[in-house]
Amino acid sequence: MNLRYDEVVRSGIAKQVAENIRSAIMDGRLKIDERLPTEDDLARSFGISRPTVREALKRLAAQNLIHSRRGPQGGNFVKRPDPEGLSKAITGAATLLVGIGAFDIDEIVTARLETEKICCRMACENRQEDGLQAMAAEIVVQQDASISDEEFCASDVRFHRALVDSSGNGPLKLMMYTVIEAFIPITNMIVFRVRERRQVVAFHTQIIDAVRARDTDAATAALTSLLSYVRTSYSAALDARAKRDNT
Amino acid sequence: MNLRYDEVVRSGIAKQVAENIRSAIMDGRLKIDERLPTEDDLARSFGISRPTVREALKRLAAQNLIHSRRGPQGGNFVKRPDPEGLSKAITGAATLLVGIGAFDIDEIVTARLETEKICCRMACENRQEDGLQAMAAEIVVQQDASISDEEFCASDVRFHRALVDSSGNGPLKLMMYTVIEAFIPITNMIVFRVRERRQVVAFHTQIIDAVRARDTDAATAALTSLLSYVRTSYSAALDARAKRDNT
DNA sequence: ATTTAAATATAGGTTTGACAAATATAGGAT
């Protein structure tokens, strides 16, 4: 461990200290699960006050880099990274970008289709039993007419998450967080009113059947049809909304 | 604006307040560029102390959701989202995940190849003059034998960023941040020692020529060859490193 | 000797109060 105590200049101190510690984590000078010096020690070593140290630590905590524990064996510890830790950041940024109209739905659906097709192809090659079971379970959920729209949307997300997981590629999964956690929920929020559940389930069934049969062409064709349906449903939902707004 | 002041229970307060404000931003109750109440007002309204408010605000600042300014018209303001704001989070998480061996290089190269091929195809369809110029400029940089390895790697990243930008798809660009900001730099750090610059430049030239000619097959073939070269260079670099470690 | 309860120490969490620094604005001087 080697924090660079002498590099901190006396303005915007909390941010600098956070960056300093962050660098130590990124460079491997601070290891996963390693305990940072106590708040008092950090304050002494950096020559600053403890509340300022705390502000710096809160920055790191918000970036999922550290977590704290109380007690004599407590302290602040470098957090083991997990892709889920990124999920909120990605979802939040995507949500805001959509909110300010930075992306339009066509772009979103295009990006989703192209990247999810990759996952489809890999899922066919892998044909993982776990993934097939997870997808099949969601299809069962979706066929239950009594579930709410919210639950149907959640199951839709879980189906696609299982499909992406079946690619078996960790880096690709990381990239697909944007799709699974942001783009699909955001789109679902608009289309849930007008789409037919049976139609969606039919596409999901086609996808899973194709994956079982390792038929990449059928899988990607089914996905393409599904997303084309999403596209037209989105337009229909916007039309319906415009009609509602005019009455 | 409608912060939920009464929802905060008296433990882990700073985190709760941050989540509360974050929700307001995500739900659109707080708009882009909108000014939050002053720290004193927030403290009063939540019934907590000002340093605790500050800890909460530092969490939000670390998530690129707000930024602060001093003075009579100062305060904390909701930040306009920008994909670059995500860059550090993505790079950091990917770096750590690679560091703990969660991803191996084959997976990384595979994910990169499949997704970057999509960008290639779109770039050919679009054939944007701006993008071509940016890529061509980087090729010129890369042909200069006097630049350092570091500069060559940086130019390599910029070339691929220009290629990805030429896809013209914002959501896809957002997803490709992981590749551009994390996977390529991480891989470059290992292979820079063994790869031939001329070979890389040749592949880059093939890619740009194909994009100019709107030849998607040639573009994706050139990219595939480039990444195959990265793969073998990576193996060679690991071998060379193993040899160095044994002497 | 073993188990349970209480006391103690440690480290993070929060509060109170004060001062410093950056910045915009208003008023006065030229």
Next chain:
DNA sequence: ATCCTATATTTGTCAAACCTATATTTAAAT
């Protein structure tokens, strides 16, 4: 009209104290 200075506002940092969660040690009970 322009420039300079004083003032007000808001964030940034500090000092000192107290609170709370948690692990460990000590003392008491069985």
